[in-house]
Amino acid sequence: MRSLLLAALLFSTPAFALDVTIGGKLEQGGLVIGTAPPGSSITVGERRVPAAADGTFFVGLGRNAPAALAVKIDTLAGETETLSIAVARRDWKIDKVNGVPQNLVTPDPETEARIAEDSKLLRAARARFETQAFYRTGFIRPAEGRISGIYGSQRILNGEPRNVHAGLDIAAPTGTPIKAAADGVVTLAHPTMVMSGGTVLLNHGYGLQTSYIHMSRIDVADGQRVKQGDVIGAIGATGRVTGPHLHFSVLWFDTSLDPDTILALLPAAKD
Numbered sequence: 001m002r003s004l005l006l007a008a009l010l011f012s013t014p015a016f017a018l019d020v021t022i023g024g025k026l027e028q029g030g031l032v033i034g035t036a037p038p039g040s041s042i043t044v045g046e047r048r049v050p051a052a053a054d055g056t057f058f059v060g061l062g063r064n065a066p067a068a069l070a071v072k073i074d075t076l077a078g079e080t081e082t083l084s085i086a087v088a089r090r091d092w093k094i095d096k097v098n099g100v101p102q103n104l105v106t107p108d109p110e111t112e113a114r115i116a117e118d119s120k121l122l123r124a125a126r127a128r129f130e131t132q133a134f135y136r137t138g139f140i141r142p143a144e145g146r147i148s149g150i151y152g153s154q155r156i157l158n159g160e161p162r163n164v165h166a167g168l169d170i171a172a173p174t175g176t177p178i179k180a181a182a183d184g185v186v187t188l189a190h191p192t193m194v195m196s197g198g199t200v201l202l203n204h205g206y207g208l209q210t211s212y213i214h215m216s217r218i219d220v221a222d223g224q225r226v227k228q229g230d231v232i233g234a235i236g237a238t239g240r241v242t243g244p245h246l247h248f249s250v251l252w253f254d255t256s257l258d259p260d261t262i263l264a265l266l267p268a269a270k271d
């Protein structure tokens, strides 16, 4: 009896001085899902992190996130606390891809300039802030197909080490429908980007975004609201690809997260 009571007391002892909870997946490529007293200001490093009206906030952990993260909470009542969050390291796969058009592995100056223009558009779209908590629908896998590439692997294209693979590849025939992973608003719909081809970016609020690339067809327009499961276009082989597939990525602002982790962490509610 006595030990039970003690256990209950220990369990109810808050880990933090303030009324703060930290959950999610605390590893590289993962996502911190926190709650703080509503109205608190949250800072990670130099960055101010927006919190929803109910105090929920997210912090995306990049593929190379450091082993510890300091999250500072300042409440409306003037209390303050800095939490140190341990971030687990992961081992990443090496992925060799051959047969990529050489001009896209090492672009010529003109292509390089177009890629820079595309990057500018992508950066601007990712920086757009959405205060509606669309993410509350949870997330679904956006297309049926074989998983042909995973998040975090180091890519060796035609024998040359290149960018880390920052998304999940789902291989399926051109024309296979792509669905919105969650409710959201379209912040970019571009049919002809050099590297990513047909590209759609959806914003789900508070930094959470999903992107869909190499599309053969785009069925949505910039600014449009979408519901989870709405068909937003179709799988294709546009941009830098060797065959038809969807490259699906999940972002927290400009940090790419592991889509598998987010799908497991924030699954769509079953109805």
Ligand SMILES: [Zn+2]
Pocket: 149, 165, 167, 168, 169, 246, 247, 248
């Ligand atoms: Zn990919």
